[in-house]
Amino acid sequence: MQKVILDTNVIVSALISKGVPSHVIVSALISKGVPSQIIEELVLEKKVKICISAEVFGEYVEVLNREKFARFKDFKSKAEEVISKIEEIAEKYAPNVTLNIISDQSDNKFLELAVVSGADYLITGNTNDFTISNIENTQIVTPRTFWDNFKF
Numbered sequence: 565m566q567k568v569i570l571d572t573n574v575i576v577s578a579l580i581s582k583g584v585p586s587h588v589i590v591s592a593l594i595s596k597g598v599p600s601q602i603i604e605e606l607v608l609e610k611k612v613k614i615c616i617s618a619e620v621f622g623e624y625v626e627v628l629n630r631e632k633f634a635r636f637k638d639f640k641s642k643a644e645e646v647i648s649k650i651e652e653i654a655e656k657y658a659p660n661v662t663l664n665i666i667s668d669q670s671d672n673k674f675l676e677l678a679v680v681s682g683a684d685y686l687i688t689g690n691t692n693d694f695t696i697s698n699i700e701n702t703q704i705v706t707p708r709t710f711w712d713n714f715k716f
Contacts, residue, residue, distance in 0.1 A: 566714075567613045567655070569620070569677055570602070571688035572627045574707055578603040579628070579643055580636055598707040602687065606714070608649055615681040616654040619673040624650065657681045668693045678702035685710055 578599035606612045616624075628643035659676035666672050671693050678686050678699045686704045688694050694704050705713075 565611075565613050566685065567615050567681060567683040568607070568710075569615050569674055569681065569683045569686040569702070570607070571671075571674055571686065571690055571694075572620075572623050573689045574599045574602065574687050575624060575643075575646060576627065576633070577689060577707070579639055579646065580633070598711045599689070601711060602707055603646065607653075608646075610653060612714075614650060614654045615657060615677060615683050616650065617657050617659050617673065617677045617680075619659075620677055621651065621654075623670070623673070655681065663699075665696065665699070666693050675699045 581600055607614050624647055628647060629640070633639045633643070657677055657680050659673070659680045661676050661679050663672045663675045663679070665675055671690070674686055674688070677683070679702075681702075682700075683702045686694070686699070686702050687707055687710050688704065689707060691706065697704055
């Protein structure tokens with residue numbers, strides 16, 4: 565099973581573009597947004613293994629609880645469901661490396677997680693900061709690239 569790390573922007577995009585269904589047991593409906601498809605069809609249905617660290621999970625919680633997202637219908641309740649499910653099903657790691665590769669210092673935690681987890685992919689929509697294509701054996705890809713190349 566492939567191991568993936570999701571940048572927070574992928575989860576935010578999924579919740580804004582389509583929203584995760586009100587039930588966490590995902591239906592067979594295919595959404596139009598690639599981030600939604602990744603969350604619904606792969607992560608929550610356990611077709612991939614999501615990797616998290618305390619730092620990454622903390623960012624998920626902090627960002628998804630920002631007031632600016634309250635304007636999106638049911639965002640908060642759907643975010644809480646996704647956060648809860650990710651916490652339940654994720655492989656948890658405690659990175660013991662400190663990296664200073666990305667100019668946005670707060671994003672280096674995703675690379676640190678990649679190094680210790682040996683994840684296959686780090687999926688991010690942040691192509692401005694994640695300008696490298698891989699870190700060790702982890703490929704850094706956009707949601708579209710991941711979705712188009714994922715082998716079921």
